[in-house]
Amino acid sequence: MSKKNPEYDFKWCPGCGDFGVRRALEMAMINRAEETGQPMENNVVVAGIGCSGNLVHLLEGDQPYGIHGIHGRSLPIALGVKMAQPNLNVVVVAGDGDFLSIGGEHIAPQAARNLNVCAVIMDNGVYGLTKGQSSPTTLEGAITSSTPYGKLETKTNPLELYLTLGVTYIASGFSGQPRPLSQLISQGMNHPGFSIVHVQSPCTTYNDTFIELKGDLKNGIQPTLWDIPEDHDTSDRAAAHEILQEGGIPVGVLYNDTDRLSLDQSVVNTWEKANPKTVEQLLGAFEF
Amino acid sequence: MQLRDFVVRFAGEGGQGVVTSAEGLAQSSTRIGYHALTFATFPSQILGGPTWTQARISVDPVLAPGDDVNVLVAFNRDAYDEHIRDVLPDGVVIFDSNEFEIEDDDRSFGLPFEELAKSTGNNRAANMVIMGGLAHLINMPQEHLVSFVEERFNRGRAEDAQIIKSNIEALNLGRTHLLDSGFSLGELAPPEMPDYKQLMIKGNEAVSLGAMAAGLDFYVGYPISPATPILLYMERNLVGKDRLAYQVSSEIESITAIIGAGYAGKRAMTATAGPGVSLMSEGLGLAWIAEIPLVVVNVQRGGPATGLPTKTEQSDLMGCMYPAHGDVRLPIIAVGTVEECFYGAVKALEWAEKYQGPVILMSEMSLAERAQNIAKPDLSKVKEAKRLVYSGTNGYQRYAGHELSPMPIPGSPGAYVANGSEHDDMGDTTHLGERHIQMTERRFSKIKLLEEDDYERDQPEHSVAVVSWGGSKGPSREAYNILKESSLPVSWYYTMFLNPLPPKMLEELKQKDLVIVPELNYQGQFSSILRSMGVKAESITQYTGLPFKARTLVEKITEMTKAQLKETTKV
Numbered sequence: 065m066s067k068k069n070p071e072y073d074f075k076w077c078p079g080c081g082d083f084g085v086r087r088a089l090e091m092a093m094i095n096r097a098e099e100t101g102q103p104m105e106n107n108v109v110v111a112g113i114g115c116s117g118n119l120v121h122l123l124e125g126d127q128p129y130g131i132h133g134i135h136g137r138s139l140p141i142a143l144g145v146k147m148a149q150p151n152l153n154v155v156v157v158a159g160d161g162d163f164l165s166i167g168g169e170h171i172a173p174q175a176a177r178n179l180n181v182c183a184v185i186m187d188n189g190v191y192g193l194t195k196g197q198s199s200p201t202t203l204e205g206a207i208t209s210s211t212p213y214g215k216l217e218t219k220t221n222p223l224e225l226y227l228t229l230g231v232t233y234i235a236s237g238f239s240g241q242p243r244p245l246s247q248l249i250s251q252g253m254n255h256p257g258f259s260i261v262h263v264q265s266p267c268t269t270y271n272d273t274f275i276e277l278k279g280d281l282k283n284g285i286q287p288t289l290w291d292i293p294e295d296h297d298t299s300d301r302a303a304a305h306e307i308l309q310e311g312g313i314p315v316g317v318l319y320n321d322t323d324r325l326s327l328d329q330s331v332v333n334t335w336e337k338a339n340p341k342t343v344e345q346l347l348g349a350f351e352f
Numbered sequence: 353m354q355l356r357d358f359v360v361r362f363a364g365e366g367g368q369g370v371v372t373s374a375e376g377l378a379q380s381s382t383r384i385g386y387h388a389l390t391f392a393t394f395p396s397q398i399l400g401g402p403t404w405t406q407a408r409i410s411v412d413p414v415l416a417p418g419d420d421v422n423v424l425v426a427f428n429r430d431a432y433d434e435h436i437r438d439v440l441p442d443g444v445v446i447f448d449s450n451e452f453e454i455e456d457d458d459r460s461f462g463l464p465f466e467e468l469a470k471s472t473g474n475n476r477a478a479n480m481v482i483m484g485g486l487a488h489l490i491n492m493p494q495e496h497l498v499s500f501v502e503e504r505f506n507r508g509r510a511e512d513a514q515i516i517k518s519n520i521e522a523l524n525l526g527r528t529h530l531l532d533s534g535f536s537l538g539e540l541a542p543p544e545m546p547d548y549k550q551l552m553i554k555g556n557e558a559v560s561l562g563a564m565a566a567g568l569d570f571y572v573g574y575p576i577s578p579a580t581p582i583l584l585y586m587e588r589n590l591v592g593k594d595r596l597a598y599q600v601s602s603e604i605e606s607i608t609a610i611i612g613a614g615y616a617g618k619r620a621m622t623a624t625a626g627p628g629v630s631l632m633s634e635g636l637g638l639a640w641i642a643e644i645p646l647v648v649v650n651v652q653r654g655g656p657a658t659g660l661p662t663k664t665e666q667s668d669l670m671g672c673m674y675p676a677h678g679d680v681r682l683p684i685i686a687v688g689t690v691e692e693c694f695y696g697a698v699k700a701l702e703w704a705e706k707y708q709g710p711v712i713l714m715s716e717m718s719l720a721e722r723a724q725n726i727a728k729p730d731l732s733k734v735k736e737a738k739r740l741v742y743s744g745t746n747g748y749q750r751y752a753g754h755e756l757s758p759m760p761i762p763g764s765p766g767a768y769v770a771n772g773s774e775h776d777d778m779g780d781t782t783h784l785g786e787r788h789i790q791m792t793e794r795r796f797s798k799i800k801l802l803e804e805d806d807y808e809r810d811q812p813e814h815s816v817a818v819v820s821w822g823g824s825k826g827p828s829r830e831a832y833n834i835l836k837e838s839s840l841p842v843s844w845y846y847t848m849f850l851n852p853l854p855p856k857m858l859e860e861l862k863q864k865d866l867v868i869v870p871e872l873n874y875q876g877q878f879s880s881i882l883r884s885m886g887v888k889a890e891s892i893t894q895y896t897g898l899p900f901k902a903r904t905l906v907e908k909i910t911e912m913t914k915a916q917l918k919e920t921t922k923v
Contacts (some may be wrong), residue, residue: 065815069776069778069780071776071782071784071787072776072780072781072782073782073783086626092581103765104761104767105669105762105764105765105767106762106763108616108762110612113772118781121780121781124455125905126746127746127767127768128767128777129760129767129769130763130767130768130769130770130771131611131612131615131642131766131769131770131771132769132771132772132773132779132781133608133611133638133770134608134634134635134637134638134772135644136636137608139636140600140604140605140608140612141608141609141611141612142612142613142843143600143605143609143612143761144570144572144608144610144612144613144616144620145606145613145615145616146612147570147596147598147609147613148569148570148596148612148613148616148618148620149616149617149762149763151763152616152762167379167600168604169601169604170601173600173601173605175500198893216823226486227519231354242551252520259618264801312370316607321623321862329598331598334591335525335591335593337460338588338591338592340589340591340592340595343561343564343731344731345560347551347561347591347728347729347731350552350553350557351549351550351728352379352382352383352550352551352554352725
């Protein structure tokens with residue numbers, strides 16, 4: 065909406081990775097609209113707080129619905145939207161601080177539920193909007209504004225975490241490659257369960273990792289990004305673990321389990337066990 | 353002289369049938385036309401621990417648990433020692449003589465509950481032994497109890513006849529033993545069977561049913577005393593297409609999930625207690641600023657922090673009205689009776705949908721676990737809660753203007769961003785001062801939509817008024833009735849709508865020289881709110897974890913009223 069709204073004054077820094085993620089998400093939603101014939105208003109984008117969450121205001125073209133809520137709670141808000149209207153396509157957009165730190169407690173329950181939403185996580189390894197504090201994915205020992213003597217904690221490995229928690233679709237992407245990223249997001253949206261597309265989306269101001277991610281072979285810098293081989297069996301959890309053991313940042317679909325029922329499907333299956341009564345009948349049970 | 357009401361207290365260990373005895377007595381009494389109300393207090397542990405419950409049985413509708421105990425049923429020595437002081441001088445103690453003995457007490461009578469039950473061949477009939485004994489004490493015709501037993505145990509099973517027979521035998525044994533004892537409390541006046549349909553129901557169940565009657569679609573919750581029964585009721589009954597009841601992993605998930613559901617067009621609710629409300633604070637602020645309808649039920653217990661999980665208190669009013677940072681003042685409905693639990697829930701859903709924001713329904717431990725006979729609600733008079741829904745095209749300015757506007761529902765045209773940051777008309781974040789002014793005024797203007805006309809009022813001509821709230825309504829009204837009888841010049845006002853208050857009631861209260869507010873907290877939270885609105889209010893406070901006794905209130909209201917009248921004459 066931003067282009068038509070001069071009042072909205074938030075801006076990403078030039079070169080921010082989130083531009084690429086926005087483009088990828090727009091493509092994925094347009095793609096979905098074309099494939100399903102459903103209008104854009106069947107999409108709900110639930111945004112976290114931080115630079116990344118502003119994506120919900122910066123989408124161009126036909127607008128989806130959005131919620132720009134409170135820090136760390138995008139997943140349970142999405143739970144409410146999805147379970148209220150299972151036909152909606154619900155997408156979470158959040159950063160590493162929002163999703164893994166303050167909101168970390170919500171990942172395990174959604175994984176256990178296999179909540180059918182797609183979370184697109186923009187990982188820049190830093191708290192950008194509050195100007196450069198360390199986040200769960202900041203490197204151990206890193207000097208940041210909140211770690212003047214070096215970060216004390218180890219860096220969280222989000223992909224390992226998601227795999228361990230039982231997230232049923234896990235993909236890893238890069239903001240510098242919007243087109244392949246949009247495909248990972250499309251697959252995540254189509255996945256019948258909890259999907260996370262974890263995106264390396266560097267902060268050009270506080271943690272510019274573009275060069276280390278892409279490498280600079282002229283200067284002898286090897287890229288940390290590497291493509292997951294096409295013959296990787298995405299249904300094989302052990303193989304996914306092995307890929308993570310290789311280090312660096314694998315890009316592509318790491319794991320994809322379509323066997324488990326999603327929460328909304330499981331709920332439908334309980335209906336036959338239940339014998340719903342009218343309020344009049346329920347009141348009758350207390351009558352004497 | 354005939355008794356018009358009496359109180360039986362059952363005291364012992366958890367698991368000794370203490371709770372079921374009171375409920376059984378209340379149930380059987382209401383079935384023959386009496387009015388009844390139970391009061392329960394438990395220790396916070398799974399098994400054992402000192403527990404007591406009481407049932408008040410009355411010819412007239414009951415307002416409060418009752419100040420004194422006519423009959424104490426003591427299941428062990430500790431219970432006897434603890435509760436004997438509450439027994440009236442002409443009261444009676446029935447104790448389990450299988451458990452202990454009491455010497456030198458001419459009010460006590462030992463009954464071997466278990467042994468007598470076993471002799472009927474039904475080990476579980478101890479309650480009936482007690483019931484039979486009680487029936488003798490108040491000269492209740494045996495046929496009433498027999499028909500209760502026949503109805504209760506007629507469950508279409510082969511063993512029904514045997515169970516009914518042994519229970520009746522147990523009733524007779526209890527009755528005969530008490531008859532032999534020579535104890536009697538006189539005769540309870542005959543019941544006057546109400547000419548309307550009745551329910552025997554607890555506060556938490558009434559809240560659940562009220563919400564469902566108003567069209568609740570979506571419920572999530574997290575276990576917490578004393579609100580858990582609402583979660584369990586919903587899990588069992590709010591099922592099927594387009595409905596959901598679901599246990600989430602924290603109160604933070606509860607509030608944010610109902611925000612998502614309310615946004616997506618559902619009538620959404622959760623129930624919790626004080627600690628949960630504290631965790632919901634930020635989410636309630638989000639629902640307020642983003643204008644999302646939802647209901648949070650707070651079944652209060654003693655606080656702060658974990659506080660007194662199984663005791664009653666009214667100390668969350670400030671926390672519910674002002675739960676969050678920023679300019680927020682939430683609509684509050686505080687229920688005062690089991691009947692109001694039903695209608696308060698209906699109203700809470702209606703309010704949330706009407707003003708498109710969060711509403712807090714306040715109940716409390718003493719109501720939640722109270723079983724009471726109430727008139728069966730007439731569902732044809734209960735309206736489904738409805739919101740103003742946007743039905744136009746895309747490009748809608750959801751937050752335009754200074755007043756309520758139609759709300760778009762995802763899946764239909766009208767996409768916008770429901771924003772927890774201050775926003776402009778279309779929901780985009782803004783920092784402009786004029787927008788913050790517009791939106792703040794818009795949010796507060798909507799509260800006016802909830803102003804109600806109805807409130808309780810009696811003897812409004814007096815310059816001193818009693819205005820209680822929530823569960824203190826019962827003992828306060830009972831005290832007021834006594835004072836009215838004794839011609840103390842006080843008036844009575846009551847409403848369950850604490851924010852906004854019915855404007856006419858507020859106007860009247862502002863004219864009073866003194867408004868006396870009985871409430872169960874240290875700070876006098878409601879009187880403080882009333883004072884901030886220009887009412888000369890003072891509280892009578894209590895913070896014991898138990899409800900008021902009417903007698904305490906009679907004394908204090910008399911004292912305060914007389915002092916005020918003296919003051920007025922001086923001037």
